Amino acid sequence: MSRIAAKFAALKAEGRKALVTYLQGFDPDRETSLALLRGLPGAGADLLEVGVPFTDPMADGPSIQRAAQRALKVGATLPGVLDLVREFRRGDDTTPIILMGYYNPILAYGVDRFCGDAAAAGVDGLIVVDVPPEEAGEIEPQARAAGLDLIRLVAPTTDDARLPRVLAATSGFVYYVSITGITGTRSATAASLEQAIPRIHKHTDLPIAIGFGIRTPQQAGEAARLADGAVVGTALVDTLAASLDENGKARPETVGLVLEQVRALAGAVRGG
Amino acid sequence: MNKPLPNTYRQGPDSQGRFGQFGGRFVAETLMPLILEVEQAYEAAKRDPSFDAEWRRLLTHYVGRPSPLWFAERLTEHLRANSAREGFGAKVYFKRDELNHTGAHKINAVLGQILLAKRMGKTRIIAETGAGQHGVATATVCALFDLPCTVFMGATDVERQQPNVFRMKLLGAEVMPVTSGAATLKDAMNEALRYWVANVEDTYYCIGTVAGPHPYPVMVRDFQSVIGEEAKQQMMAAEGRLPDALVAAIGGGSNAMGLFYPFLDDADVRMYGVEAAGHGVETEQHAASLTKGRPGVLHGNRTYLLQDAHGQITEAHSISAGLDYPGVGPEHSWLHELGRVQYVSATDDEALAAFQLCSKLEGIIPALEPAHALAHVIRMAPTLPKDEIVLMNLCGRGDKDIFTVARHLGVEM
Secondary structure (H helix, E strand, O other), rough: OOOHHHHHHHHHOOOOOOEEEEEOOOOOHHHHHHHHHHHHHHHHHOOOEEEOOOOOOOOHHHHHHHHHHHHHHHOOHHHHHHHHHHHHHHOOOOOEEEEEHHHHHHHHEEEHHHHHHHHHHHEEEEEEEOOOHHHHHHHHHHHHHOOEEOEEEEEOOOOOOOOOHHHOOOOOEEEEOOHHHHHOEEEEEEEEHHHHHHHOOOOOOOOEEOOOOOOOOOHHHHHHHHOOOOOHHHHHHHHHHHHHHOOOOOOOOOHHHHHHHHHHHHHHHOOO | OOOOOOOOOOOOOOOEEEEEEEEEEEEOOOOHHHHHHHHHHHHHHHHHHHHHHHHHHHHHHHOOOOEEEOOOOHHHHHHHHOOOOEOOOOOEEEOHHHHHOOEEHHHHHHHHHHHHHHOOOEEEEEEEEEEOOOHHHHHHHHHOOOOOOOEEEEEEHHOOOOOHHHHHHHOOOEEEEEEOOOOOHHHHHHHHHHHHHHHOOOEEOOOOOOOOOOOHHHHHHHHHOHHHHHHHHHHHHHOOOOOEEEEEEOOOOHHHHHHHHOOOOOOOOOEEEEEEEEEEEEEOOOOOOOHOEEEEEEOEEEEEEEEEEOOOOOOOOOOOOOOOOOOOOHHHHHHHHOOOEEEEEEEHHHHHHHHHHHHHHHHOOHHHHHHHHHHHHHHHHHHOEOOOOEEOOEEEEEEEHHHHHHOOOOOOO
């Protein structure tokens, strides 16, 4: 069983929902990024999304765009992020790691080699934002061969006719994008989520995590109640960014501030 | 390696929006249903004679098509006089798309797309712009059709293209300066896509070139092909035969695709796409995606891109804001790999020289974009026999560029 499936099975057995966190790899530097990854499971994060920095993150709002720029400035690359995961894995063999990013850095690395190297580094799943099911042939066979889950985004615009096709190309879990928009810009209403999640569940038994626009413990708790997990990204990236000094460098309290926020979110998700 | 050549170059794209390996639909799931909706609407519009009739009515009476075919006699004589060999110096013709309403070819495809948006029931139009020509064309047509229009423009370009920013505002459009990334055309396109994702219900994204996710590259090409179709007829009327060579500037490549496409299966017609070499293709400061880039995925399509070893997109540079883009339309990438079109380049300095020469010899101030094409004509025509014909797309007029050119020539205005 993959780490992702094992994690959701374990959570189910415990009768609780998942907190999925997103931080950009190398934001604001490699050392801080590694310290954050290492601290996240203890603070209550169940699955970790690691953003792969890209110059042109079309689906991301200003916070994550700036995170990418900070990371690129300190020399982040896809091989560098894989190396970060490899180092994290030495101390943690159970927390699932999902790389989230855009296709071009993977293409530049070489799709075959990337999938093999990512799996070997301890990556469990991929979210490649700009490869929709129509282009799945680009990476699906290689990901499958390497044992990587391909997690797909389902959006409010994904209608019932299209939903089965999207879900058929998904493994690990379903990432429900709760708003029509980019990351971190607005939030969905509970009412819209109450309709959306059962609609997806009609077509799949995979766990569903809700993301895009979840900022507060209350929203995370709400999302977790309606689905199988909540994804929080921009709110954490904002906390990290606010903690930096005037040169954009981490302060001693940076890691602690982010993890403290994760603990509050985890409390709400577990209470939910 | 020995792939058989197709028996037609005019069959693409396939049902997946691919020209060979190029093109496709690399967008986030939130946009995917919308892209499919645009595709369906475009396919239906193509089959509707009333759609074509309305578009052509507007081209005739609003844009002023057909644009003339002009024998550039003084330029031809000048190049013949400069030719090292007797009997050399091809005849140079211009396709005068700079005479269109709004001063460039952009409006051909904008009109088509806005008519499509209306058919789709969309009530708001967005566009990206670099130099501002596509933004002005979109703002113009939105004024005509009473549609609210938002144009995304890199903050850097807003600064260096003030006259066009003011034009867009006069036409009633909202200009949104984009400060993310390098604040130029690619960032404007990112921001337009982000806005579109958040406003999918009522908004149509009017893309300015033959790039982006399918069906944009084929749709914009189809609309711009009016350039080549007219030129073909006009050349037959003027010379009784087809030209020997076509030359057009390449940023995203819409004016070039529009000129080339109707001639692609005419094997005797050679074609040259001229990329912006900026300070030189051997430097880091250029916009020559086909000459110096390699295939990748950006803005919804697989195509040649300027990028580093790790797949991060690098900044383009050109004196021409309209060519200042690190990618190129996917059909050009395909034609490049097939060898059907030769892609060459011209530097900022060569374009500036061509800009001035054209103004003095022909009484036509060209935009800096076609000045790149002209720079190649100036190099090439003297090496061709006198009885050969070169047809260049003069795709925009240079009024918008006089401040830039003045600055480069050290003239205070």
